[in-house]
Amino acid sequence: MTxxxxxxxxxxxxxxxxxxxxxxxxxxxRYVFDHEDNISGSFTxxxxxxxxxxxxAIMEKQGEMDSYIGYISLTAFNHTGGxxxxxxxxxxxRALESKDVKDGNTxxxxxGTPQILSNPQAITNxxxxxxxxxxxxxxxxxxxxxxxxxxxxxxxxxxxxxxxxRTGGGNSIDNTPESFYIVIEITKPxxxxxxxxxxxxxxxxxxGATSVNDPGSHFGYAETEVRIQTAxxxxxxxxxDNTEVVSSAPAKVTLTWKSSTPVIFDSGRFAQSAExxxxxxxxxxxxxxxxxxxxxxxxxxxxxxxxxxxxxxxxALYFYVPQSYTCxxxxxxLAEGTAYEYSAVAGVDENxxxxxx
Numbered sequence: 001m002t003x004x005x006x007x008x009x010x011x012x013x014x015x016x017x018x019x020x021x022x023x024x025x026x027x028x029x030r031y032v033f034d035h036e037d038n039i040s041g042s043f044t045x046x047x048x049x050x051x052x053x054x055x056x057a058i059m060e061k062q063g064e065m066d067s068y069i070g071y072i073s074l075t076a077f078n079h080t081g082g083x084x085x086x087x088x089x090x091x092x093x094r095a096l097e098s099k100d101v102k103d104g105n106t107x108x109x110x111x112g113t114p115q116i117l118s119n120p121q122a123i124t125n126x127x128x129x130x131x132x133x134x135x136x137x138x139x140x141x142x143x144x145x146x147x148x149x150x151x152x153x154x155x156x157x158x159x160x161x162x163x164x165x166r167t168g169g170g171n172s173i174d175n176t177p178e179s180f181y182i183v184i185e186i187t188k189p190x191x192x193x194x195x196x197x198x199x200x201x202x203x204x205x206x207x208g209a210t211s212v213n214d215p216g217s218h219f220g221y222a223e224t225e226v227r228i229q230t231a232x233x234x235x236x237x238x239x240x241d242n243t244e245v246v247s248s249a250p251a252k253v254t255l256t257w258k259s260s261t262p263v264i265f266d267s268g269r270f271a272q273s274a275e276x277x278x279x280x281x282x283x284x285x286x287x288x289x290x291x292x293x294x295x296x297x298x299x300x301x302x303x304x305x306x307x308x309x310x311x312x313x314x315x316a317l318y319f320y321v322p323q324s325y326t327c328x329x330x331x332x333x334l335a336e337g338t339a340y341e342y343s344a345v346a347g348v349d350e351n352x353x354x355x356x357x
Contacts, residue, residue: 046192048089049080051225051316052182056199056206056346057164058231059173066128068166068173070200072229073314074133075159076184078144084156090140090188093133093162096126096181096195107183109193122179122197128168129180129200133160140187166200177201177346203346204231205251205309205331209355221264221320224355226327228253230313234333238340249290249334250308251342255317255354257303259325265296265305266318273316278307290334327355 057070074093078085100107101123106114117123133141143158162182166173179199186192199206210225234247257263267280281293285308294307309315330352331342348354 045083046089046186046189047078047080047083047085048186048192048194049077050184050194050196051075052184052198053196054199054208054210055227056177056201056203056208056229057162058204058206058229058346059164059166059200059202060232061174061202066167066169066171068200068202070164070166072162072164072198073159074162075157076141076143077157079156085144087144087189089143089186091143091184091186092140093131093160094183094185095129095131096123096183098127100183100193107193107195109191115195117181117195119179119181119197122181125169125178125180128166130165130167131182132163132165164198164200173200174202175344177203199346201346203344204234204236204333205229205253205342206346207253207329207354208347209327222323224319224321224327226255226317226319226354228307228309228313228315228317230309230311232312234311236333236340236342236344245333245335245340247333247335250292250310252290252332252334252339253307253309254330255305255307256328256330257305257319257321257325258301258327259322260301261322262298263303263322263325264320265303266320267296269318270294270315278309278315324357325355326353326357328352329354 052072052074055072055074057072059068059070061067062069076089076091078089096107096117101117102108102114105117105120105123107117108114141158141160177199179197181195182198184194184196186194199208206229208227210223230251230253234249234251236245237243238245271278277292279293281291281295284295285291290308292308292310294305296306297304305317307315328351329345329348331345332339333342334340345352
């Protein structure tokens with residue numbers, strides 16, 4: 001190749017390189033300047049729920065007439081209605097305070113939305129109570145994704161034992177249960193308030209059920225949740241001869257359901273809620289040989305579930321129910337070989353009826 005040809009080829013290569021650079025530069029420039037990012041924001045809903053509504057705290061007297069202490073378990077969920085809050089939630093639990101209430105019966109959430117409190121006496125009673133979570137950290141309780149202190153990032157719920165203390169009021173609640181309000185105050189990721197009604201009773205056995213007007217649902221079945229609590233000490237006065245009875249045996253609690261179609265007891269979920277501590281009995285107990293456990297008897301229109309509950313029980317039971325039914329609850333205590341019927345079960349009417357639909 002001649003020198004002239006080499007120069008020509010070099011010039012052509014330089015032209016091609018320049019064209020390539022121009023094309024590349026144009027392409028990059030168009031990508032950078034012509035591309036538009038649309039940044040939009042929207043309000044993100046906090047999916048939070050709990051099982052505290054209608055719970056009963058079994059209270060024990062602490063010497064003075066109006067001083068009592070009791071406990072309830074409260075489970076908070078970072079999901080509701082199939083939706084999950086995949087982030088950390090921080091909250092505090094306390095009794096309703098006078099500063100929370102506007103116009104005598106209204107509490108406002110962080111957005112100014114009013115919620116009417118339907119029980120005026122419970123508003124007044126709340127001033128006599130304090131509520132604390134036993135495991136509460138100084139900056140509140142944590143739930144959900146990225147929760148600190150080694151919490152499971154995928155945890156769906158958190159259960160805490162709340163200590164309920166009653167001081168003040170100047171009156172005894174020995175034979176007169178009363179209600180008060182508890183507040184869950186969310187502080188992160190933003191502020192929100194949940195208020196629920198709790199009962200306080202000195203009964204040795206208390207029962208409660210989800211509202212028949214707002215039943216739950218489990219895989220398409222109408223669901224009723226029944227919660228049962230027992231006192232930490234079984235001491236009572238047997239009214240027939242006015243003698244005090246102290247029992248170390250489990251309390252015998254019986255739930256009798258009547259309906260035109262079958263009622264189904266979910267024994268699997270019951271075992272889970274009881275943490276495997278209550279096993280189904282292989283055979284029915286006879287005489288005074290009461291054991292820890294449960295059994296169920298069914299007939300055409302009636303289902304009877306019998307439980308043997310130790311001191312300090314706090315259990316959730318799930319039933320799948322028809323549209324019309326009744327549920328009655330009875331309790332007995334065994335002392336020195338004699339079964340004493342206990343007529344002061346909290347949560348039922350004078351006939352022992354828990355639910356009637």
